[in-house]
Amino acid sequence: xxxxxxxxxxxxxxxxxxxxxxxxxxxxxxxxxxxxxxxxxxxxxxxxxxxxxxxxxxxxxxxxxxxxxxxxxxxxxxxxxxxxxxxxxxxxxxxxxxxxxxxxxxxxxxxxxxxxxxxxxxxxxxxxxxxxxxxxxxxxxxxxxxxxxxxxxxxxxxxxxxxxxxxxxxxxxxxxxxxxxxxxxxxxxxxxxxxxxxxxxxxxxxxxxxxxxxxxxxxxxxxxxxxxxxxxxxxxxxxxxxxxxxxxxxxxxxxxxxxxxxxxxxxxxxxxxxxxxxxxxxxxxxxxxxxxxxxx
Amino acid sequence: xxxxxxxxxxxxxxxxxxxxxxxxxxxxxxxxxxxxxxxxxxxxxxxxxxxxxxxxxxxxxxxxxxxxxxxxxxxxxxxxxxxxxxxxxxxxxxxxxxxxxxxxxxxxxxxxxxxxxxxxxxxxxxxxxxxxxxxxxxxxxxxxxxxxxxxxxxxxxxxxxxxxxxxxxxxxxxxxxxxxxxxxxxxxxxxxxxxxxxxxxxxxxxxxxxxxxxxxxxxxxxxxxxxxxxxxxxxxxxxxxxxxxxxxxxxxxxxxxxxxxxxxxxxxxxxxxxxxxxxxxxxxxxxxxxxxxxxxxxxxxxxxxxxxxxxxxxxxxxxxxxxxxxxxxxxxxxxxxxxxxxxxxxxxxxxxxxxxxxxxxxxxxxxxxxxxxxxxxxxxxxxxxxxxxxxxxxxxxxxxxxxxxxxxxxxxxxxxxxxxxxxxxxxxxxxxxxxxxxxxxxxxxxxxxxxxxxxxxxxxxxxxxxx
Numbered sequence: 001x002x003x004x005x006x007x008x009x010x011x012x013x014x015x016x017x018x019x020x021x022x023x024x025x026x027x028x029x030x031x032x033x034x035x036x037x038x039x040x041x042x043x044x045x046x047x048x049x050x051x052x053x054x055x056x057x058x059x060x061x062x063x064x065x066x067x068x069x070x071x072x073x074x075x076x077x078x079x080x081x082x083x084x085x086x087x088x089x090x091x092x093x094x095x096x097x098x099x100x101x102x103x104x105x106x107x108x109x110x111x112x113x114x115x116x117x118x119x120x121x122x123x124x125x126x127x128x129x130x131x132x133x134x135x136x137x138x139x140x141x142x143x144x145x146x147x148x149x150x151x152x153x154x155x156x157x158x159x160x161x162x163x164x165x166x167x168x169x170x171x172x173x174x175x176x177x178x179x180x181x182x183x184x185x186x187x188x189x190x191x192x193x194x195x196x197x198x199x200x201x202x203x204x205x206x207x208x209x210x211x212x213x214x215x216x217x218x219x220x221x222x223x224x225x226x227x228x229x230x231x232x233x234x235x236x237x238x239x240x241x242x243x244x245x246x247x248x249x250x251x252x253x254x255x256x257x258x259x260x261x262x263x264x265x266x267x268x269x270x271x272x273x274x275x276x277x278x279x280x281x282x283x284x285x286x287x288x289x290x291x292x293x294x295x296x
Numbered sequence: 297x298x299x300x301x302x303x304x305x306x307x308x309x310x311x312x313x314x315x316x317x318x319x320x321x322x323x324x325x326x327x328x329x330x331x332x333x334x335x336x337x338x339x340x341x342x343x344x345x346x347x348x349x350x351x352x353x354x355x356x357x358x359x360x361x362x363x364x365x366x367x368x369x370x371x372x373x374x375x376x377x378x379x380x381x382x383x384x385x386x387x388x389x390x391x392x393x394x395x396x397x398x399x400x401x402x403x404x405x406x407x408x409x410x411x412x413x414x415x416x417x418x419x420x421x422x423x424x425x426x427x428x429x430x431x432x433x434x435x436x437x438x439x440x441x442x443x444x445x446x447x448x449x450x451x452x453x454x455x456x457x458x459x460x461x462x463x464x465x466x467x468x469x470x471x472x473x474x475x476x477x478x479x480x481x482x483x484x485x486x487x488x489x490x491x492x493x494x495x496x497x498x499x500x501x502x503x504x505x506x507x508x509x510x511x512x513x514x515x516x517x518x519x520x521x522x523x524x525x526x527x528x529x530x531x532x533x534x535x536x537x538x539x540x541x542x543x544x545x546x547x548x549x550x551x552x553x554x555x556x557x558x559x560x561x562x563x564x565x566x567x568x569x570x571x572x573x574x575x576x577x578x579x580x581x582x583x584x585x586x587x588x589x590x591x592x593x594x595x596x597x598x599x600x601x602x603x604x605x606x607x608x609x610x611x612x613x614x615x616x617x618x619x620x621x622x623x624x625x626x627x628x629x630x631x632x633x634x635x636x637x638x639x640x641x642x643x644x645x646x647x648x649x650x651x652x653x654x655x656x657x658x659x660x661x662x663x664x665x666x667x668x669x670x671x672x673x674x675x676x677x678x679x680x681x682x683x684x685x686x687x688x689x690x691x692x693x694x695x696x697x698x699x700x701x702x703x704x705x706x707x708x709x710x711x712x713x714x715x716x717x718x719x720x721x722x723x724x725x726x727x728x729x730x731x732x733x734x735x736x737x738x739x740x741x742x743x744x745x746x747x748x749x750x751x752x753x754x755x756x757x758x759x760x761x762x763x
Binding site: 006009010013017039041045050057145164165169258292295 | 327328395396399400404405407411412414415418419422423425426427428429618653655657662663664665666667670673674676677683687690691693694696697698700701712715716717719720723724725726727730731734
């Protein structure tokens with residue numbers, strides 16, 4: 001008879017290995033429970049780790065896009081307000097010019113002087129609006145480092161730099177237009193037209209009609225810019241909403257990858273505890289008795 | 297046939313059973329001694345001379361019993377297999393440990409690792425795009441870049457310190473191997489002498505086997521028993537212990553992680569300088585760790601640092617700083633060598649020199665354009681950028697770590713089962729010993745009974761006949 005020989009030590013070794021296996025599984029589960037994380041090191045799940053790192057990077061980017069959108073909305077909102085005010089001022093100039101025309105060359109020069117004075121005031125006010133700042137930067141000044149886009153006499157001080165905000169992956173939105181693109185340049189420049197109108201009112205009323213045409217052209221540009229600003233405001237709002245939704249999605253995906261399923265983990269732990277206790281009590285029973293117990 | 301030969305036969309039985317009980321006692325005493333192999337009394341009946349001769353006519357049944365020896369019960373094949381599995385087990389367990397520590401050095405996934413600091417850096421560049429003129433935003437870019445370089449330094453330093461610890465341990469193990477080999481050689485000598493004198497050497501052999509097992513675990517040594525009772529130990533195919541002599545080994549090579557590419561860590565025979573290449577055991581794992589694993593991950597980390605420096609520098613130099621001058625290098629190396637994880641530093645101290653703009657109005661006349669900062673922040677999603685290479689590194693590490701973990705688990709189960717088999721073969725079973733004890737006791741009682749019976753018979757013959 002050749003049976004596999006069994007000794008106390010071999011039983012003890014086996015029982016010990018089993019118990020240690022049980023205990024280490026229990027320890028794993030408890031570690032997961034206490035940290036709340038499925039993945040504590042890359043080898044726990046290499047794919048999960050890479051996914052989690054990717055999600056974290058995307059999450060940071062999405063949050064940043066949302067912040068960029070906030071900033072962009074600030075710029076666009078400020079521009080919109082400034083342009084709206086500007087439009088009503090320009091309308092006023094148009095009315096005044098029409099008055100000047102109807103007064104005509106034969107009209108009272110005093111009346112035209114009064115109109116010219118008001119046009120001059122509006123001219124100054126529109127320059128003030130053109131120097132509207134967001135933070136410490138003139139929004140119509142391009143990328144100038146100076147504090148104003150136009151000087152008091154309407155000369156452009158800024159540059160033609162474009163201010164953009166990245167509000168999504170590869171989505172860049174222009175949030176400010178340089179002054180010349182908004183108010184025109186050279187003879188067609190809004191402030192130049194206004195001061196011409198003021199001058200012509202006093203000295204050469206017959207030019208007012210052509211001034212009015214120039215003003216209308218400038219107004220058309222202004223309107224186009226304003227509607228562009230509005231459209232981009234919408235776009236940025238949508239992109240921000242998209243970025244915020246993405247933050248929520250990514251957060252939940254990250255949690256799916258990284259975090260434990262609490263009920264499942266707790267029930268796993270209960271099962272493991274039961275298994276461990278059973279192994280302990282069985283081990284105690286198996287290891288104890290020997291022939292010595294039964295000999296007289 | 298002698299009158300008293302029955303008595304001497306009974307006496308030999310008393311001696312033999314006594315010896316049996318002694319050995320049983322020894323077994324029971326060592327039931328829990330590590331490395332103890334159970335012993336067995338070999339008995340042999342003593343007959344007369346097997347070859348009949350003049351005046352020597354054996355009746356074949358009178359000599360009693362003799363103890364021919366006390367044998368150590370051990371399965372040489374199981375023991376050899378045990379050594380192999382133990383060596384492999386300590387190799388894989390150590391590799392698993394190393395991968396765990398390397399993963400701890402990288403500390404991913406977390407909110408504090410290199411990945412999240414890269415994200416922070418790109419966010420800072422985004423903020424700079426929004427506010428190119430703001431000094432605090434410019435400072436933040438520099439601060440976050442510095443934090444990132446510090447983390448790269450720290451990660452590299454963790455790997456380097458893991459290397460140093462392993463290197464010290466490696467030297468200590470080399471000394472341990474030499475000491476153990478010396479002890480085995482001494483035991484070999486004693487055993488050969490005992491064997492020649494036909495003295496028992498079971499306990500010496502147990503001690504020696506334990507030492508050989510230790511060498512297997514440490515250096516993956518293999519062993520072969522020789523006819524004179526000595527054991528020869530081999531390391532990487534060459535003889536480490538032969539009879540009463542042993543050959544020392546020596547650890548050499550790089551003392552720092554950065555030196556490994558030039559002078560790898562070596563294990564050599566002290567006498568001729570030829571390399572020893574253990575295939576398993578702790579030291580093989582350490583060699584693998586120091587010459588392959590750690591340099592590999594340190595190299596990959598260096599690659600991440602170089603990718604970071606190259607990508608950011610190239611874009612940074614294409615832009616213009618706040619003063620309108622062309623941008624310089626953003627990251628540089630602190631020691632003149634190519635940029636790596638241990639020497640990468642931020643080259644700029646003055647926040648105004650951060651090149652955020654794509655446009656300039658000429659030197660000394662900068663713009664508040666943030667286009668270049670935006671382009672730099674776009675490196676985050678570049679397919680050749682540092683984020684990508686870093687994630688690749690972590691994926692690589694994770695897979696290797698998982699493999700090491702699984703292999704160690706499988707090997708550990710295998711080793712346990714072989715140990716259990718060895719223990720079953722050469723371990724002490726108390727039930728068996730108790731049974732043997734009773735058997736010997738009863739035989740002893742019976743032999744005593746035989747003696748009494750013969751004594752009674754002689755008494756009858758001597759005292760009660762003829763009177």
